[in-house]
């Protein structure tokens with residue numbers, strides 16, 4: 001875009017950020033106009049004690065609530081239908097989504113289905129034109145997806161073997177409650193896998209064809225915060241400063257990508273996860289530097305912006321793209337997250353199908369250099 005390109009930006013949701021901020025939850029529920037809460041979470045959050053801490057704040061405030069804690073990683077239409085049935089039986093309430101991207105996505109579907117009582121989650125395509133959902137308060141417990149910034153989620157329709165995008169403007173969270181204390185117990189490997197997602201959001205947003213002054217502002221600050229805090233939070237999960245910077249960076253990266261779109265790292269990542277079940281962030285890390293090298297001829301300014309955001313010294317040869325890719329490689333190595341595709345369950349015959357999936361994925365349309373299938377295959381061969 002240039003300085004005369006017309007632009008329409010929908011403002012961000014209310015954000016409450018800070019250690020201990022979870023204590024504001026009762027007031028934030030009241031601000032939605034409801035006195036009761038339907039809490040969506042998962043078994044991992046129960047086991048880690050995070051859910052109990054949050055429920056205690058509701059108990060202390062005398063807020064009546066019900067809990068649905070059966071959301072699975074990469075949630076299914078079955079999870080969403082079962083949660084919605086529970087929520088309908090509970091009656092009018094604000095939906096409180098407490099968890100990582102899986103819980104946040106499922107909660108959006110649950111909230112929407114309550115407003116559309118004759119629908120099931122597999123009807124996702126029709127729900128975009130449907131009635132409003134229940135108001136949502138999102139409390140992310142991972143620092144990565146940025147799912148608290150938007151009104152859509154990715155749900156697995158196991159019966160039809162397809163992913164469905166379920167969403168509606170009404171289920172974009174009214175409040176994002178960002179309390180880094182809730183992430184202190186996230187294990188190191190999960191911190192790395194979810195955090196690298198945020199770094200890629202920032203870098204791909206800067207280089208996206210959909211980048212605009214708002215997304216660039218968010219993405220630049222996101223890259224600064226995530227590149228500094230992610231290795232520190234991985235090394236020492238109890239470092240509250242690092243957890244806080246990482247959480248804010250991941251949120252800003254989510255705001256950025258919602259405004260700009262992403263690119264080929266996510267296109268390949270989605271296809272790789274669909275074929276091998278590799279966790280999202282690990283799939284992204286497997287091809288990140290190689291996709292950046294491929295994209296560099298069309299993304300020089302964006303990679304310079306990313307490198308400057310990472311506070312790199314100006315390279316002696318003036319080649320910012322090379323310097324930025326090298327810095328990303330260093331972060332990836334510090335997180336011990338990069339694996340060859342063959343170790344992630346990919347085999348050679350699968351690679352052409354992964355390449356075709358990556359090229360067809362909607363996110364790839366915003367890549368700075370649009371790839372041919374053969375070019376993606378070359379990247380996959382190099383990382384095999």
Ligand SMILES: NC(=O)c1ccc[n+]([C@@H]2O[C@H](COP(=O)([O-])OP(=O)(O)OC[C@H]3O[C@@H](n4cnc5c(N)ncnc54)[C@H](O)[C@@H]3O)[C@@H](O)[C@H]2O)c1
Nearest residue numbers: 044045048073074100101102141142145147154183185186
């Ligand atoms: N809507 C969006 O904008 C968007 C964007 C990217 C990804 N996603 C979706 O997000 C999902 C992935 O989300 P994710 O990477 O956040 O992981 P996740 O939600 O699947 O969580 C992974 C595991 O970490 C555990 N966990 C979460 N927080 C914890 C904590 N604080 N302490 C201890 N354990 C904790 C969970 O119990 C779970 O077992 C995918 O389904 C993906 O499709 C959505």
